Amino acid sequence: MMSPNGLERLMPPDDARKIAAGTHADPFSVLGLHAVDGRQTIRVFMPGATGIEVLDASTRRRVAVLRPVPGAPDVFAGRAARRKEPFAYLLRITKGGDQWVAEDPYRFGPVLGELDEHLIGEGAHLNLWNALGAHVMKHEGADGTHFAVWAPSASRASVVGDFNGWDGRRHAMRRRGRTGVWEIFLPGIGEGEAYRYELLGPDGQLLPQKADPFGFGAEHPPGTASVVRRLDRRAWTDEAWMSTREARQRVDRPISIYEVHLGSWRRAQEDGNRPLSYAEHATQLVGYAKDMGFTHVELLPVSEFPFGGSWGYQPIGLFSPTIRYGTPNDFRHLVESCHAAELGLILDWVPGHFPEDRHGLGRFDGTSLYEHEDRREGFHPDWNTLVYNYGRREVSNYLVANALYWLKEHHVDGLRVDAVASMLYRDYSRKEGEWIPNKDGGRENLEAISFLQRTNAVAYGDVPGIMMVAEESTAFPGVCGPVDQGGLGFGFKWNMGWMNDTLAYMSEDPVHRKHHHHKMAFGIDYAFSENFILPISHDEVVHGKGSMLDKMSGDGLDKFANLRAYYGFMWGHPGKKLLFMGCEFAQGREWNHDAALDWHLIDNNLHGGVQNLVRDLNALYRHTPSLHQLDCKPGGFQWVEDSAADESVFAWIRRGEDGSAPVLVVCNFTPVERRDRRIGVPEPGRWVERLNTDAEVYGGGGRGNLGGVDSDVIAASGCEHSLCLTLPPLSTLIFELDGGF
Numbered sequence: 001m002m003s004p005n006g007l008e009r010l011m012p013p014d015d016a017r018k019i020a021a022g023t024h025a026d027p028f029s030v031l032g033l034h035a036v037d038g039r040q041t042i043r044v045f046m047p048g049a050t051g052i053e054v055l056d057a058s059t060r061r062r063v064a065v066l067r068p069v070p071g072a073p074d075v076f077a078g079r080a081a082r083r084k085e086p087f088a089y090l091l092r093i094t095k096g097g098d099q100w101v102a103e104d105p106y107r108f109g110p111v112l113g114e115l116d117e118h119l120i121g122e123g124a125h126l127n128l129w130n131a132l133g134a135h136v137m138k139h140e141g142a143d144g145t146h147f148a149v150w151a152p153s154a155s156r157a158s159v160v161g162d163f164n165g166w167d168g169r170r171h172a173m174r175r176r177g178r179t180g181v182w183e184i185f186l187p188g189i190g191e192g193e194a195y196r197y198e199l200l201g202p203d204g205q206l207l208p209q210k211a212d213p214f215g216f217g218a219e220h221p222p223g224t225a226s227v228v229r230r231l232d233r234r235a236w237t238d239e240a241w242m243s244t245r246e247a248r249q250r251v252d253r254p255i256s257i258y259e260v261h262l263g264s265w266r267r268a269q270e271d272g273n274r275p276l277s278y279a280e281h282a283t284q285l286v287g288y289a290k291d292m293g294f295t296h297v298e299l300l301p302v303s304e305f306p307f308g309g310s311w312g313y314q315p316i317g318l319f320s321p322t323i324r325y326g327t328p329n330d331f332r333h334l335v336e337s338c339h340a341a342e343l344g345l346i347l348d349w350v351p352g353h354f355p356e357d358r359h360g361l362g363r364f365d366g367t368s369l370y371e372h373e374d375r376r377e378g379f380h381p382d383w384n385t386l387v388y389n390y391g392r393r394e395v396s397n398y399l400v401a402n403a404l405y406w407l408k409e410h411h412v413d414g415l416r417v418d419a420v421a422s423m424l425y426r427d428y429s430r431k432e433g434e435w436i437p438n439k440d441g442g443r444e445n446l447e448a449i450s451f452l453q454r455t456n457a458v459a460y461g462d463v464p465g466i467m468m469v470a471e472e473s474t475a476f477p478g479v480c481g482p483v484d485q486g487g488l489g490f491g492f493k494w495n496m497g498w499m500n501d502t503l504a505y506m507s508e509d510p511v512h513r514k515h516h517h518h519k520m521a522f523g524i525d526y527a528f529s530e531n532f533i534l535p536i537s538h539d540e541v542v543h544g545k546g547s548m549l550d551k552m553s554g555d556g557l558d559k560f561a562n563l564r565a566y567y568g569f570m571w572g573h574p575g576k577k578l579l580f581m582g583c584e585f586a587q588g589r590e591w592n593h594d595a596a597l598d599w600h601l602i603d604n605n606l607h608g609g610v611q612n613l614v615r616d617l618n619a620l621y622r623h624t625p626s627l628h629q630l631d632c633k634p635g636g637f638q639w640v641e642d643s644a645a646d647e648s649v650f651a652w653i654r655r656g657e658d659g660s661a662p663v664l665v666v667c668n669f670t671p672v673e674r675r676d677r678r679i680g681v682p683e684p685g686r687w688v689e690r691l692n693t694d695a696e697v698y699g700g701g702g703r704g705n706l707g708g709v710d711s712d713v714i715a716a717s718g719c720e721h722s723l724c725l726t727l728p729p730l731s732t733l734i735f736e737l738d739g740g741f
Contacts, residue, residue, distance in 0.1 A: 007069050007077055010041050016072035019045050022169030023204060025155055032106030033086055040083040042066060044104060047074040047167065050094050054080060055101065057088035088141070103142055103187035105171060111139060111146045112176055112183055120150070120179045123393025126458060128401035129319055129409070132181070133214030134228045136191055144187035145228050147173070147195070149212065150394060151365035152180025154199040159184060160209065161195040161225070168198030168206075180365075180394075194225040196359065201366025208358040211316060213370075213398065216328055218304040218320045224359040226317070229328050231409055236332075238411060241339035245413060246465030248295070249344060251491075251531050252657075254628040255576040256618050257346065258294040258584075259537055260285065261311060262302065262325055265581050267596040278321075278330035282337035289343055292584060292611075293618030296344040298416060300538065302331065303350065306357050311538070311593055312348070313418060314355040314385060318402045321410070328410075335411050344413035346469065347406055351399045351455075352419045353385035362386050370395050376436050380422065382429045390423075391447035400455050407463040414467035415459070417490075421473045423448040449488070456489030467491045469533065480530045495532040495575055498523040503540070506566050509553050510648060510670045510730075517645035520569070520669075524637065524652075527574045531632045534575040536583055541591045548583045550590075558671060560586065560606045561700065561730035564613055564693035565667060568732025571617040572654065572665035574631050585611040609699025620691055624736065625656035626663040640664070640680050640717045649727065651679050651717065663690075664735040668727040673703060677727050680717030686710050687723055687735040694728035703728040708738070 011030075018024035019031065031043050042054050042064055054064035063083060066076035080087070092101050112131055119125035120132075132148045139146060147159045157173045163186070164170035173182035196209040211218065215226030236242075249255065263275045265285060276284065289297050302325075304317025312322070321331035338345040354370070356362045361370040371386040372378030378387050389395050406412045422428045427435040427443045438446050456468050470479050470488065473496040481487020501519040508516050541547050552562035563586055571577060582597045585607045589598065601607040621627050630636020641651035648669040655662050664687060666679055681687060688708040694700035709723045716722035727733065 007067055010036055010079065011043050011069045011075060011077040013069070013071050016069040016075040020072040020074055020169065022158070022172065023156060023200065024172065026175065027172040028106060028174045032104060033089070035084075036079075038084060040080040040086065041077065042080060042089065042104075043075065043077045044091060044106075045075050045169065046091075046093060047170070048095050049074070049076065050096060052076045052094070053092040054078065055090040055092055057090050060090070062092070063089070103144070105184055105186050108140050108142070108185045108187070110174060110176065110183060111137075111185055112148060112181065117177055117179050117181070120181060120394070120397075123397040125397060126401060126404055126462065128397060129214055129216075129405045133212055133216060133319065134195065134226065136228060136230050139185045139187075142185075142187040143190070144185055145189040145193070146183065146185045147212075148181055148183040149173070149197050149214075150179070150181050150398075151197070151199055151369070153202045153367045153369070154182070154365040155202055155204055156200040157182035158198045159186065159195055160198045161189075161193055163189060163193065166196075166209075189228065191228050191230050193228045194219055194223075195228065196225050199365055203366070205366065207363075207366055210364060211359045213361060213364070214319050215304075215317050216319055218317045218323055220323050221306055221308070224306070224357075226320070227323070229320075231328065234329055234332050236336065236411060238336050238339035241342065242411065242465070245344070249413065249465060249467045249491075251632045252629045254295060254622040255533070256294050256621060257296040257298045257533070257576070257578040258289045258292065259298045259300070259578055259580045261300045261538065261581065261591075261593060263308065264591070264593050264596055266599065269596075273596075275325060278326040278334040281325070282334045286334075286337045286341050286343060290341045292615050293622060294343065295622070296346055296413070297338055298346040298578065299348065301348045301350055301418070306355065309593065310355075313350055314353075314383065315350050316355065316357060316360040319405055332410055339411070344467075346414040346416055346467070347412050348418055349403065349406070349415040350418045351388065351402070351451075352423045353380045353383060353387050355385050370398070374436065376430075376434055377426070380429075381434070382422070389447075390445070390451040396447075396451050396454065399451065400458055403455050403459055404462060407459060407466050413465075414469060414491075416469040416471060416494075417452070418471055420452070420470045420479075421476070423452065424472070424474070424476055452488050452490075453483045457483045460489070460491075470494065471535075472496070491531060492533050492576065493530040494535045494537075494578070495523070495527075495530075496535070497526070498532070498573075498575070499535055499540070502566070502569070503551055505669075506562055507551055507553055513648045513669055514645040517643075517648065520650060520667075521642045523573070524639070524642075527637070528632060528634045532575040533578050534570055534573060535578040536570070536580060537578060538580045538591060541580060541583065541587075544590070546590050547587050549586045549588055554671070557606075558730060560610065561671075561694070562669075564610060564698055564700065565669060565730050565732045567610075567613060567617060568691065568693040568734065569650070569665075569667050571621050572627070572652075572663075572667075572732065572734055574637050574654070576631060577621065579614065584614040606699040609697065613693060613698040616691060620734065624663060624690070625660040626654045626736070627656075629656035629660065630654075638682070640719070641666075647674065649674070649677070653682060661737045661739050663737075664723075666725065666727060666733045666735070668729065668731050671729040673729050674725075674727040677725050678714065678716045678722045679725055680715070680719030680722045681711055681737075682719055682721075683737055684711045684713070684721045686738040688738050689733060690736050691734040692728070692731065693733075694731040700731070701728060703731075704733070708735070
């Protein structure tokens, strides 16, 4: 038996005490296999063990018996008999009456290579999720999981879970050079294992356990641990969609988006009123969106989030599809089902801020790592959240890589970037003295601007055919402008001004609308300054704003007529379309994220009529080139009537590429039927009434123009030819010159 002095030679007491206390800064320099005096020595930390033997991994023969180190009885050390060269070994561990054989994590070398280290240090690792996070793999002949985390100011980083009793002393990680990355390969750990990182701060203080910033899975809330999930098990079958996606998502194609909150679209009432799973949505939601004629489904954020009431807009697990509806592969099945139905899938993406939950990114390694130290830059007063430090290259890299992760690993077709305005301006929602000017003394967040430009340039460059969409509520110039010309590089932008103005108009009593006529017309003045999407989103039907039906002036039937006329106006107006779930059948109550939509309403002819209208508007929009080809170009629009304020009448022409039949859109926003109303047209012929929002099938009165009108050689509205029309009260009519669709 080796003497205590002999053990001290094999394991210095100071190192042993630090290992046992979990404060050693470099445990790999101590634990595992090391040459001491020319002999291979094995050191193991195993709390509670009563005996440890070392076995040759190939023969399973015992080659050493390890003994407790004096002063640190949970640390064991011993020499391998007749072994001068490193060798593969196993540990036979005895604890009371139990005995088992296990691998020693400290016998394995690093997984990350020099190129990974270099790219991480430069903030240029575009596939960063392949290096950091938890990856199931075979390493040096053993099956297990590789863990890696960026925590440059930590004095110790560990992986904890059920596999080590959540004891941070057990699996302390290896620091990788100057990158601030820590890593460890844990043999025997596989998919489904819950884990967190336990860190000591720069002054050695124990920090709250953290979820993995790159975790691909998470526990069900209120659990906060990450969960090991594989990303390499799906054989995609959506080649047909992916090969045609670029053509489908151009600015000259019809894009009509159905915005959905997965937790409340529909619920399984027969099963405790639970939300549907990803798999159930893959059948029910996809089938419904396809039937309704939408081209895309847009999901409120699915990146893991702790608080359901945030609807996903305060995410913590940016790389984890929320477990609320299933696993990452279940989510991928939903994406693939969309593609099989020729539907694109867009995700709301939140790179603007993150919550302060203890297990999240805030003061991750004991310092302001992801956020700014000064809360005038690093705290968002609107949402009580932290703001990313876009000027730190590793943080920018983290977010750029996250965008690519969703686009590449999950075949997502686009990202709608949330709250862009809050990122662009340092004084957003801040009072004087509560913000810090940029280096030039201005209010623009130059670092955030650079980050958005880089994200868009990289996304469009690396992933063909995707679309990047900005929710940007100001007049910031060049949101859709090319990055090399100083623009932000987005493909599309939500037109928040159009939405605010037109909804304000629709809330006015028709008697007073003539005084607000400009609100419906003004959008055309800037309609082609960006590639706009016209959004009626979730933000318009929450927080006391009521439903879309509530916003309409009047009572009873007039509310429905106003809403139908508004939808006709929206689909006839230049710009792509977006409608939040429930708005397509005029849900009467405000959206509640804890309850399913009121699907029973579609059995009512008024609600069902609005649903029929939206379905037909989508079909007309898709199949009529003049309604979508030049959505984003001024050559596709011509006013016919924009000053008939006393009548609250609007009329305009939509055009497509050469050869497309022109379309006439006429709106009457008063409850007065206007017979023999003459509207000018640019070309003679028969103009077919393609859609009338007053049709009986939509819940209207059935008044109209008997399917079409022949033009007269009578000048009107500045045109040599005109139509003599009946304009039903509170209606929109859409005509196409015969010879079109």
